[in-house]
Every structure is written in C-alpha cells, then in structure tokens.
Amino acid sequence: MNDVKGYRGQLLHFTGEPKPTDKRSPTNKKDGDDHYVYHEDGVLLVSGSGHVVAADSAEALAAEGLDLTRCEHFPGHLIMPGMVDTHIHYPQTGVIASYGEQLIDWLNQYTFPEEQRFADLEFAASQAEQFLNLLMDHGTTTAMVYTTVHPQSTEAFFSAAQQRGARMIAGKVMMDRNAPPAFLDTPKSSELDCRQLIERWHGTDRLHYALTPRFAPTSTAEQLAVAGTLLREYEGLYLQTHISENKAEMAWVAELFPDARDYLDVYDRYGLLNERSVLGHGIYLNDRERQRLAETGARVAFCPTSNLFLGSGLLDRRALADAGVDVCLATDVGGGTSFSMLRTLSEAYKVMQLQHQSLHPLEALYWVTLGNARSLGLDHRIGNFAKGKEADFIVLDLNADALQGYRQSRAVTLSEKLFALMTLGDRHNVVQTYLMGHRQAGYQTVKGDAR
Ligand SMILES: [Zn+2]
Structure with missing residues (x-):
C-alpha cells in the first residue's frame, strides 16, 4: 500500500x-x-x-x-x-471564434484552409500537443476527436495522446469530394490509410480508433461503403460523423443522395449505425430517424455552443430521449466556442430552457462524466x-x-x-x-x- x-x-x-x-x-x-x-x-x-x-x-x-x-x-x-467530450476537432483549435458564417461557408472559409496545414507532420504534432494541453487545462480527460484527411495528423494526435497516457478516441477524416482537390483522399487511399492507423493504434495503450467520414456531402457512396466494411471488420471500432446540423446542408444531402429516405438513411444503407456510432448535432431529425437511431443504438452528440454560434438551431433533447435515443454532450470546437464542458453545460441548459426543458445540475454533472463515458462504452474504465x-x-x-x-x-x-x-x-x-x-x-x- x-x-x-x-x-x-x-x-x-x-x-x-x-x-x-x-x-x-x-x-x-x-x-x-x-x-x-x-x-x-x-x-x-x-x-x-x-x-x-x-x-x-x-x-x-x-x-x-x-x-x-x-x-x-x-x-x-x-x-x-x-470530464468527457464526445465530439471535437483538434485541427480547428486555430479557427475557433471565426466570424460570421453558417456551416457550409464556415467550412470553406475557415476550416478547410486551416486543416490543409496538417499535411505537415511537424505542424500537426505541435497542434496536437497544444490541443491536449487545452483539454487538460479545461478538465477534459477523454475526448472523441476528429483529425484531418491526412494520416499524419492522426499519427501526430495518437502519438501525443499516448505519450501523455490519455484515453482518447480519434480517426482520420475520410473525404473524397466537395472540398479543395489537394485535400481529398479516395475510397482506396482512405481504406489503406485507415487500415494502417487502426492496426497501429486501435487498442494500443488507452487509444481507440474511430472511422471518421466528415459528413455525407464530402464522401461518395463508395467511400461510405468502405467505412461500413471496416466497421464490420475490426472489433470495437468507433464511427463518428455529422448529421442534420443545418438546413442548407440537409438540402445538399438530399440532392447528393436522391435515393435515400432521409439523411440518416444515407449512413444506414452503408452499415454505419451501431452503438459505437456518434453522430454530431442531429438538430433536424424526423420521427423515423429518431426511431431508427434508437433501434441501432447510435448516439447523438449535442453541441450547444456550436449550434448557437453557427446559428444552426436548437436540439430537441426531450424528443430524442422520448424516442429512446442516447444523447451525449460535446463542445464541437472549433464550431463550438469553448473547450470547457462546464460552459457547454451552461449553454445546453439555455438551449433546453428555450424549449421549456430543464437540466438539473446533478444530471448535468453526471452527463459530462459517467454519462458521456457510458455513451462511448468506456464506463467500465472511466467516468x-x-x-x-x-x-x-x-x-x-x-x-x-x-x-x-x-x-x-x-x-x-x-x-x-x-x-x-x-x-x-x-x-x-x-x-x-x-x-x-x-x-x-x-x-x-x-x-x-x-x-
Ligand atoms: Zn463537428
């Protein structure tokens, strides 16, 4: 002793x-x-x-x-x-608090140019270190993290997290269309990159891999199918992506996937929904989508500071909970405006108040600790x-x-x-x-x- x-x-x-x-x-x-x-x-x-x-x-x-x-x-x-953050982008630390655009413009104007810098391993390594410092500084000890399309950005992140001994989930963004050409992978290259990263990092020390198609508009059907194949193939893999954050985004998805019943169906038809899937936002889900989420066990990550900052909308947590959908809580930095899960709770409370819903402080502190750990299937280890x-x-x-x-x-x-x-x-x-x-x-x- x-x-x-x-x-x-x-x-x-x-x-x-x-x-x-x-x-x-x-x-x-x-x-x-x-x-x-x-x-x-x-x-x-x-x-x-x-x-x-x-x-x-x-x-x-x-x-x-x-x-x-x-x-x-x-x-x-x-x-x-x-505290546990279930949705955050480490390469967007440098564009947090960027002025005045909604989702699609914000991505094109700020996020994509910034993320391109992560092709440089040295830059990525310095950013990963800073990001982890910021997480620790804000009391967040576990996070589910998006990197960039470059495998080296993921490599840099996992190396930094390993060195520190942190329990982290992360994955390389898969993105093979509708972004600057220098910045795209292909279904084949993303498969090879993901396989290498999974074999090197998934289950190594306290680290876990998450397949990370950014969102439906930036992946072809072929690439989403690759993600589905990998998800079935490797045990314990996570999947993270975005859904129904913004109305212009939803109209774009409907155009790109005319055969899909709705936004969720795009992911569903490629086998991307299970209880290790965490879908960011989910503000405009319909009844069928909520029901299907409950059936598959896929989670919705509620990102209040981001939803307010980008003018996306108000998540109806009660409707999701009533349908049996698990809702976890997240910052979504850099669309989100704070690394702090306390700040995030404060904004979640306000978003819920606007809909005559409430958030008791005991539920709130549970949510950012054991609750989020449960949503990520990590409650046997942390929380x-x-x-x-x-x-x-x-x-x-x-x-x-x-x-x-x-x-x-x-x-x-x-x-x-x-x-x-x-x-x-x-x-x-x-x-x-x-x-x-x-x-x-x-x-x-x-x-x-x-x-
Ligand atoms: Zn996000």
Whole structure:
C-alpha cells in the first residue's frame, strides 16, 4: 500500500443517472436519488498503477487506518472524475471564434484552409500537443476527436495522446469530394490509410480508433461503403460523423443522395449505425430517424455552443430521449466556442430552457462524466470513482473568481452549488487534472490556503 496516494477534498461522483425528484428546485435539500456519492470531506485513494483504490469520507478511511496527513489536501475544492467530450476537432483549435458564417461557408472559409496545414507532420504534432494541453487545462480527460484527411495528423494526435497516457478516441477524416482537390483522399487511399492507423493504434495503450467520414456531402457512396466494411471488420471500432446540423446542408444531402429516405438513411444503407456510432448535432431529425437511431443504438452528440454560434438551431433533447435515443454532450470546437464542458453545460441548459426543458445540475454533472463515458462504452474504465477504475480526475475551485465566491457563499445545498458551478464556471475553476493518477503539467497552482 506504500505507493497509494490520497487526495482529500469535497468528493463527488456518480454511480448511475440521477433522477432528481424535484427537477425544478436545486435548492431542495432532498435531492431524492441515490445515484450520486458526495463527501464534504472525502478522500480519493489512487494506486501506483493509477487506478482507484477507494473513494470515501475522510473519517471512514481514517478509521481504517489511513494517515490523513499524507494526503494531498485541497480544502474548499471539489474532486470529481475528469470530464468527457464526445465530439471535437483538434485541427480547428486555430479557427475557433471565426466570424460570421453558417456551416457550409464556415467550412470553406475557415476550416478547410486551416486543416490543409496538417499535411505537415511537424505542424500537426505541435497542434496536437497544444490541443491536449487545452483539454487538460479545461478538465477534459477523454475526448472523441476528429483529425484531418491526412494520416499524419492522426499519427501526430495518437502519438501525443499516448505519450501523455490519455484515453482518447480519434480517426482520420475520410473525404473524397466537395472540398479543395489537394485535400481529398479516395475510397482506396482512405481504406489503406485507415487500415494502417487502426492496426497501429486501435487498442494500443488507452487509444481507440474511430472511422471518421466528415459528413455525407464530402464522401461518395463508395467511400461510405468502405467505412461500413471496416466497421464490420475490426472489433470495437468507433464511427463518428455529422448529421442534420443545418438546413442548407440537409438540402445538399438530399440532392447528393436522391435515393435515400432521409439523411440518416444515407449512413444506414452503408452499415454505419451501431452503438459505437456518434453522430454530431442531429438538430433536424424526423420521427423515423429518431426511431431508427434508437433501434441501432447510435448516439447523438449535442453541441450547444456550436449550434448557437453557427446559428444552426436548437436540439430537441426531450424528443430524442422520448424516442429512446442516447444523447451525449460535446463542445464541437472549433464550431463550438469553448473547450470547457462546464460552459457547454451552461449553454445546453439555455438551449433546453428555450424549449421549456430543464437540466438539473446533478444530471448535468453526471452527463459530462459517467454519462458521456457510458455513451462511448468506456464506463467500465472511466467516468466515476468505483474501485479499479482508471484514476482520471480533476480538482475544481468552486470560488474561482469574486462572483463565484460570492454566489457559492449563498448556496445552501449541493445542487445549488453545482448549478452555480455549471452556470458560471469555465476553465478557471480547474486547478489540477490527473491522468491515471499523474498530474498534468502546466496548469495554475492551487490558490489560497490549499497546499
Ligand atoms: Zn463537428
């Protein structure tokens, strides 16, 4: 037990999806469910191999003989599992916050020129490193990531993630039409590139491969068929793409695939839908598509900051949930405007409010940890502090600025505190991020009286 390390602070994690009895009132002292674990003074114990040994109250662990003075102490800070982002583009970091266009123009004007720079392995490597720093800085420890059409951009990303010991899902963009010619692959070249990348990286350390046709307009039927073949051939492969984000995009898809019943059917007919498929956006899905998503188990990634920024529309989460479709949450940087899953929750809450739907803070914090881990089929490894899980965790300062400090001082219940955190919080709340028990360098040190 000598190599076990302890981290002491307010401890929060989830064992299942919270179903708060009174969703309208985070001030209600009885949250009415047993799917979360919270210790005002708790300790997370992590083994030398980076796995959770225990997560309990300091009192209980001290009674079992734990020397609390040997724990790293974060008084007034919240320790929780690292957050999970289910849809993000690492090569778009440099074009985040680019002015004024909707989806198709935005792609042509900003994204495609930027992504072409990733043909250069050295540039890609530096960007991958910066991207991972930013994820850690914002408290995100696992992400499902788009690279570019160049295999070297994927290579650079996986190498950087491996070096850091991060659990990441990523894949080379497949794109063989409707983009600048220098920037296109072919069905054959994309198949060869994907095979090489899958064999090298899928299942290596903590890494997973995702087939990544960008979206229906930039892949021919032949290329989508290649993706379907590979998805069937390799066990445990993921698939990520976009769907029904924007009305002009949808009209374009209908033109390009006149035989398809609807947008989802384009992917369905090439065998791209299963429970490891994550489709970004899905704002304008019809009833049939929702039903088919539920049948296949494919997920929808809700990207509120992106949907608002690009003027795409409001996702109807309730309609998807009522149809039995799993909805995960994501930033979609660079269409999205923040790496922060806290900011993303805040915008998700507003998008849902506009549709008279609500998002209770306990559900919200579950969503960005265990919930998203479940959507990615990774909840047996990450997402909470169950014994044996990989110890990816973060330390949050609930009082990161004067306003938050004041608001927190007025909060009575846990839910109220968490709601203030998700509404006002961002990367400034994240003081430390750990991967498998290893502290990630380069972040602000713990402030105030915490050591
Ligand atoms: Zn996207």
